[in-house]
Amino acid sequence: MNLPTQIEANAPLPNGGILARLLDIFVIAVGALIATPVRTIPGQAGYDSALIAFALLFAFVVFPLFGMYRSARRNLFWRCVCVPAIIWLAVLCAALACVCLLHAPYLPAASWFAEWALLSGLGLIACRLLDSALSLKLADKTGNLRSVAIVGSGAHCRQLLRKVETSSDSLYQVAAIFDTAPGLAEMPENARAFRDRERFAAYLRRHGVDELWLALPLSEEKTIREFTRLFRQDLINIRFIPDVSGLALFDGEMVNLDGTSAINLVGSPLSSESIAQKDVFDRIFALLAVLAVSPVLIVVALAIKLTSRGPVLFKQLRKGANGRVFKIYKFRSMRVHTQTEGVLTQATRDDPRITRVGAFLRRTSLDELPQFFNVLRGEMSVVGPRPHAIEHDSLYQDIVDGYIHRYRVKPGITGWAQVNGFRGETDRIEKMQKRVECDLYYLSNWSLRLDLRIVVATIFKGLIHRNAY
Template sequence: MLGIRGLLARLVDVSLIVGGAMVASQIRFQDLGQSWGDGAFITFSVAFALVSFPVFGVYESWRGRSMLRLASQVSIAWLVVQVCGLVLMFSLHRTDFISRLWVAYWTAITGGALIASRLLLHAVLRSVRYAGLNLRNVAVLGVGAHCHEVVGKLVASPASGFRASAVFNTEPGGGAAWKGVPLFDDFPTFAEHVRSHGVQEVWLALPLSEASTMLHFVNEFRNDLVNIRFIPDVRSMALFEGSVIDLIGAPAISLVASPLPARAIVQKEIFDRLFAALALLVLMPVLTIIAVVVKCSSRGPVFFTQYRKGADGRVFKIYKFRTMRPHAEKTGVITQATKGDPRITRVGALLRRTSLDELPQFFNVLRGEMSVVGPRPHAIEHDELYQKVINGYIHRYRIKPGITGWAQVNGFRGETDRIEKMQMRVEHDLYYLRNWSFALDMRIVMTTVARGLVSSNAY
């Protein structure tokens, strides 16, 4: 059921969308009324925003969650609305009535307003929560270091909307007391404190092996109006941070599975296609010049193609500008380029050093075979070798490979002549998988453009 807060949030968003269109009209045409010639576009955007924003989680509670991630989700949701609106207008043959500059102004102004409104609300709530208001009291019940870590995060995040009000550590001497947070070692006393002090939430910070203990605690508070949440300690067995999903109608914790939830994959997919299409459009003159130079500099094709493994191990053909003279390799053997490699042409050396030889991979991104950001794909022959000797290597296949990645912007590019180099590259790739966010992708893209185009390791 749609609550009053949800209704107000939607009304504010509708006002910002319509208001943004009017401001854009004033900037573009110096006439507020001119925008209403595109009333069908505005109406559709409002309607589709009301439908799509909930799908992207825009109206979910963000108590205790990242505002940066919320801003990225709002941005993607609004871009999806505008792209779908343009597609509809094109289908109705109404694009001749729409000013492209007005659409750009409208998209930018409204997108900024949607994000700014949420940041403003968040800033107000932070101030209120720092003052001790609008907080939910939380009692943490757990074991040892995991319990101590959960309480520490609560204490360190006063603006999250949660406040640690009691701790019961089932492990004797299982952690130091936090200033201002009562620490109990007797469960009946702890339960009485929860009931008498208006505690709204009880968090169970327990390992999966403590099922009977968990059941005892749940039964204790079954008839109380408190939210009971389970924060499992799965670090000893989970490769990635465990997340709870709905599986055939039952909750399931992912221990070894794709680290990106379905919603994140959709966001990444939309960004990839839009970014690749824009990049190819902008870089087309550069691609054409490079293609001509490669063709004229040495005999052979303009593009070099090779089979690589993508998401879930699916094989695809990767595209690069050719940087080597045509040569023969033994079957099943791929020789990596080395410093001073005689196979590399003079033009190819420049392309490899600046990573311009990778630009055709935007076609792979547009085809859905690669991502803009992700683990770099290697030759299949190298995959088979490294998979046997490097722990966790196979998990690089859990998402699409990327044109650039966390390992590359941290200096792990070029030849991997030692296992240790590949091990470090894989560790960076796994870090990226565990800590993915849209903001991290943007950071990697900007770092690649700013300082990642030239590397002494690339030859």
């Protein structure tokens, strides 16, 4: 489970880092002013100003969503150089796309645009490095790295140790572990392991350990009481981080409900911040994708119209996040045919309903391209569980474990299941079960890096597949 709010070390700066955000806006604006364009087209400067305005707006809104204002103490190159550079380039592309939509022939002067991107990018990176240097210096002066002792064993304790060790901004260092059972294969560096309670307590008192974390299952009430009583005369913070792995579907995240702490046993696996990050990524990626493949969209639409009768787009009702129904868009790949209401026949190999153009579109996944418009409408994500026909939802949700939880996020154009080979016809329950297992894994392990990994895998190996027909 995730650590409680009070031991999250990577929370944003106060007021969302408003001073840091204003400094970034200043850096971007100054970079644009220093890189003065040379214009020969009358009136073009106005669109340059619009480009700068869009970039400033997007930077102000998007930067906090991607953790730009969290003080980095580890992985400095990634956090202080790579992340700012990637997000800044994405903001520039989004701003340029917006101005192009307003003024189709617009193209900024290449030298000015490149100089602005470079100067502002270097300025943003310098701000991140300065912030990290100041944070590290302050941490050294105040000695705010807190030592922690953990009581627990097994997978839950190992997971907690990994989170502390791998967190890029952790303010905690594990000093000692009381292993309640032989369940820890590896010990953190500079940490002592104990099985004797009195020696464990003496070590914590001698070294002035700041906090004691009880990483125990709910059934270990007796052990919890014993350790609480053992340190009743000590000024040490004692925190209970319960092991709810046997109860929670996803990580049992600690949430705050109007001042009352609660643990999610069955709930959305993504926090509101993660959903916002994913939504920003989706909209920017979809907008750039539509602009990039617009010639392909036109060619495919003409090919469908000229080779078979019927509409270019196929529309079908699907379920989205929280079970909301929406219309999904695809390029039509089948001949127009009558269909019994409430009955859906999946496409099979050598299906006579599929046109020659449609067969090519299905093999290459080009029929899915119109779904980028679903993403722009906020109905789908670029990456997520693939939406199934409502008739299939009604069939599988009662017989496939965990099927209903695919609805906890927006469905995606591609997903973890698809890049792992689980796509196409689901003629056996086992196939659908494997697909759902992949979807649940994705929900439990979501990150922007995983989304990018799936997008890259889709481009290189997921577009064409033997099961796509």
